[in-house]
Amino acid sequence: MSSNGVGGNVAQPGGFSFRLCCLWLVTAILIWSAWAFGGLVTNWLLPAVLLAAVLLIFAVTSLPGNRRAVCRDPLFWAGLFFLLYISVQWWNAGRIAYFDVGLKKWTFTPPPHPGWPWAFGRPAALQMQMWFFPAWVLAVVLRLMQVTAREAGRLLRMLVYNAGLLALVGVVQFAAGAARMYGLAPMNTSFFASFGYTNHAAAYFVLMAAVAAGLLFHEMFKPAADQQRARISMLAASAVLCLAGANFSLSRAGIILSWALVVFAAGYGMLGGWSRLRPVARLKLAVLSVATVVVLYWAVAGFGAKAICHEFKIWNPVAFNAIPGLEYVNLNMDDRWDLDVAAWQIWRDHPWYGVGGWGFRHLVAYYVPVSQWRNLEKPGKANVHCDPLQFLAEFGVIGCLAGMVVLGVLFRPLAQARVWRSAVGMMGVAGLGGVAIFSLIDLPFRCPAVLWTWTSVVVLLPRAVGGFCHSGNMRARSSS
Secondary structure (H helix, E strand, O other), rough: OOOOOHHHOOOOHHHHHHHHHHHHHHHHHHHHHHOOOOHHHHHHHHHHHHHHHHHHHHHHHHHHHHHHHHOOOHHHHHHHHHHHHHHHHHHOOOOEEEEOOOOEEEEEOOOOOOOOOOOHHHHHHHHHHHHHHHHHHHHHHHOOOOHHHHHHHHHHHHHHHHHHHHHHHHHOOOOHHHOOOOOOEEOOOOOEEOEEHHHHHHHHHHHHHHHHHHHHHHOOOOOHOOOHHHHHHHHHHHHHHHHHHHHOOHHHHHHHHHHHHHHHHHHHHHHHHHHHHHHHHHHHHHHHHHHHHHHHHHHHHOOOOHHHHHHHHHOOOOOOOOOOOOOOOOOOOOOHHHHHHHHHHHHOOOOOOOOOOOOHHHHHHHHHHHHHHHHHHOOOOOOOOOOOHHHHHHHHHHHHHHHHHHHHHHHHHHOOOOHHHHHHHHHHHHHHHHHHHHHOOOOOHHHHHHHHHHHHHHHHHHHHHHHHHHHHHHHHHHHO
């Protein structure tokens, strides 16, 4: 075992206790963010931010070698630069709208310190720090700890079981027609489980369903003597519940992605596992796959068919139809293209620094025709519904370059791990990719629960894949 990081020092006095504490803190942060309104309520988000600070201190100070290891990690410095950058935006916030009598138009006062990155309001800019600081801490700590394959698998299973339980709560609320989240918090808009925005729920449950499917396949592809039936049952139940959650969220994109995932998982399970399994195991896999689809379809058709069909119904048909056969299916993107164009133009006018966190909502009215202003009064128009464009408009080239460096460092181990050798890796990447695709037409990464879980899965997959592939090869050799 490597001597670098916490993972290489578990035998030293006190090393294991710090390591175990760090793992539990990671788990607590991720579970809390999922149940605490998706992390979008600031007062409920604060405990997770404080836990992230404690986690970083524990991980860095637990052993002397960790301080040297974290200083050599490019992710630490790229993420720290981004956090400092949005901190400057927060420090230099304070632009107020006023009517310029001379120009006869509404405009804004200059930032307190012209020439520096800025934002419109400090509370909104501070929220960006509360979103991205824990994501950075989780990634840095999980890399620093050199998480073993066993630890990565255990943490992924805990996240999957937690997601399955949360989806079950959401399904119960849906079936009961609840108007209050958890029966306590009154909601004026559509919600599912703990998510006040149903597309966030869909993205979260699609990701967790993919991870659950990968862990399930890994368990089923083991020799019969090594399989844990209780674990298979729990993973299968969690996968079905997460897929049901994505459907009952009534997110059109979530429904489409969830069933695309079902088709992909069924195909991968048959093609990837058929040659590894004996005839009896093949029969079990086929029965489980069919049963999963049937149960999911029965649940969706039995409880949510009317509501789902309502979401896809076209209320104002148009003569033009680009895709034959879909003339009666509502795939309308509303006015999101106009918001995309507005975000692009905002960035063109503020290319380097952007307009600060939540700055888009202050400027969007200046970049759309007056005839569309009434549409901006509808809920959700404070966001572009395209995460890359919104981040570009609000953080500018400098902030986005830092973010791209972070993504490059995160994905490099994932690419080096050759994930196609493992069911966990293949399905995990499918889930990560599904959320990334989702972000092109919506805003999953503006939800802390999705952002933090997605980041953690990216870091954990290479560790899990390496161990699972190695153990699978060892079993194959021993069985032969």
